[in-house]
Amino acid sequence: EVQLVESGGGLVQPGGSLRVSCEASGFPFSSYWMSWVRQAPGKGLEWVASIREDESETNYVGSVKGRFTIARDNAKNSLYLQMNSLRAEDSATYYCARANGVAVYDYWGRGTLVTV
Amino acid sequence: QSALTQPPSTSGSPGQSVTISCTGSSSDVGSYNYVSWYQQHPGKAPKLMIYEVNKRPSGVPDRFSGSKSGNTASLTVSGLQAEDEADYYCSSYSGGNVFGGGTKLTVL
Numbered sequence: 068e069v070q071l072v073e074s075g076g077g078l079v080q081p082g083g084s085l086r087v088s089c090e091a092s093g094f095p096f097s098s099y100w101m102s103w104v105r106q107a108p109g110k111g112l113e114w115v116a117s118i119r120e121d122e123s124e125t126n127y128v129g130s131v132k133g134r135f136t137i138a139r140d141n142a143k144n145s146l147y148l149q150m151n152s153l154r155a156e157d158s159a160t161y162y163c164a165r166a167n168g169v170a171v172y173d174y175w176g177r178g179t180l181v182t183v
Numbered sequence: 184q185s186a187l188t189q190p191p192s193t194s195g196s197p198g199q200s201v202t203i204s205c206t207g208s209s210s211d212v213g214s215y216n217y218v219s220w221y222q223q224h225p226g227k228a229p230k231l232m233i234y235e236v237n238k239r240p241s242g243v244p245d246r247f248s249g250s251k252s253g254n255t256a257s258l259t260v261s262g263l264q265a266e267d268e269a270d271y272y273c274s275s276y277s278g279g280n281v282f283g284g285g286t287k288l289t290v291l
Binding site for chain 2: 102104111112113114117126127128162168169170171172173175176177178
């Protein structure tokens, strides 16, 4: 069974940093692109970042470029999002999602809440 | 990247059909057959319902169907059931990935 479990969310001051993590199981993690998608309270979904299977390519939404870094550790089946210079508008539930195809997210975690 | 445009809400009675539109541009929906639809119940993670415009993942009822014309994609839910009441989001490849603002489907 595919499982994605996020952790690391919490309350942080504006300008601060936070790293959220996602532990994957039930599938060959190193064979899939992975992504972070966020959802502000009561708002819609917003794609944040994606990373290639071997970390050779990363993509970001414009509003987080230069502030957020997506990374992965295939040996640990883990995905990370390092968030620096956090702003109030970054407050959201951050979901880890498996990409299966172009911009297709077939499995999602339950999310971790970040409040700035 | 501007969000795709969806109606905020729609509704239908059990057994009826509803269609949710998703309007983008020539930079996203109009240029790629990489449109997906997600269902989200309150407090839950999104669930993939349609991908690549009109393909259904295993386990998704065939009451759900997708289509696209020009810069607008659509999700049709036929034979509405109470459990279909949820928020629905469209998504398109755009170089990155862009989502719609979501549509709340109410089953009357």
